[in-house]
Amino acid sequence: MIRLRALLLINRESRQGEANAQNAVEHLAARDVDVVEGRFDDPDDVPAEIHRYADDVDVVVLGGGDGTLNLASKAMMECGKPMAVLPLGTANDFARTLLIPTDLAAACDNVVDGVDHGIDLGQCNDVYFLNVASIGLAVRACEYRSDAAKKWFGSLGYASNVFSAVRDTEPFIAEVRFDGRRERLKSLQIAVGNGRYFGGGMAVSSDAALDDGRLDLYSLEPQPLSSLIAMLPGLMRGPNKAMQGVQLFEGTEFEIRTEQPMDINTDGELLTATPATFRVLPRALTVKVPQTYLDRYGSGKSASAA
Secondary structure (H helix, E strand, O other), X not given: OOOEEEEEEEOOOOOOHHHHHHHHHHHHHXXXXXXXXXXXXXXXXXXXXXXXXXXXXXXXXXXXXXXXXXXXXXXXXXXXXXXXXXXXXXXXXHHHHOOOOOOHHHHHHHHHHOEEEEEEEEXXXXXXXXXXXXXXXXXXXXXXXXXXXXXXXOHHHHHHHHHHHHHHOOOEEEEEEEOOEEEEEEEOEEEEEOOOEEOOOEEOOOXXXXXXXXXXXXXXXXXXXXXXXXXXXXXXXXXXOOOOOEEEEEEOEEEEEXXXXXXXXXXXXXXXXXXXXXXXXXXXXXEEEOHHHHHHHOOOOOHHHO
C-alpha cells in the first residue's frame, strides 16, 4: 500500500500552535501518513515552503485561519497539489463553507478520507481571495481588529468590531461595471464573494458557493444602526434579491471605481485598493472535502440549503 505523503504547515508560534502541530502529526501518523513538517518564522514565508516541498508530497496540509489560507492560495494554485485544511483560526469561514470539521482529529481524518474537489479562486487586481473581498465597513472593522479581541471573544470580537465600525464608516459612491452594465451605488459596504461565508459566519448571498464559477456582489445601503441590527439575521443567512436595503449582482468579472482610492479587505487582509477589477478563476484550486459536502452540494445542488 502506497503511503500518503503530506506537507504539514502550522505556525508553531501562534496561540496553541505547538500543541496543535504535535497533535496533528500524531493523528496523521496514526492514519499511516508520512508527514513532512514545514518550518516558517512568518506567515508570509508559507508560499516559499509550499514551493520547496510540493514536488515531494501528495497533499499540502495547512493549519490556521482564513488569513493563512489566503497567503497560501497562489502557491497552491501554482503547484497544483491538493490542499487539506485544519481549521485553527478564529472564524474559519472557508472550512465552514466546505463542511470541513473544526475538530482537529476529524480534520486530520479528512486529509486521508476527503475527496479531491475543484473550487474557484477570486482575484482582485493582483491579489487572490478565497472567501470575500470587501470595501467600506469591513475594512474599518478590520482596522479595529485586535489580537486580544480575537483571543478572548472569538467571533464575538468580530461582531464588536462591526458595530464600532458602523459608527465611524462614511457612505461612499462607487461605479460598478459588469456584463455591459454600469451601476452607480451609494453604499456602506460592497462585498464581492467567491465563497459563501466571511466575517465569522456572515453569508455574502443566500446561494453563494465556492464551486459555482461566479462572483456574488452585494451593496449595503446606508441606514441607521437600528435598521442594520434588524437586518442582521438576514445578513447572516445571506441576502437575497427580496431583501430591503441590499442590492445584489452576479457575474464573473466586476470593475469597481470610487471617487477616492479605498482599501479592500481580502479574507481579512488589507492588500490592495480601488480602482479594482474582480474576477473568478473557476476550479483553480483542489481541496480535500468531506463526502458529506459532495452529498449535500454536489451535482449542482444549491448552497442555499445550508
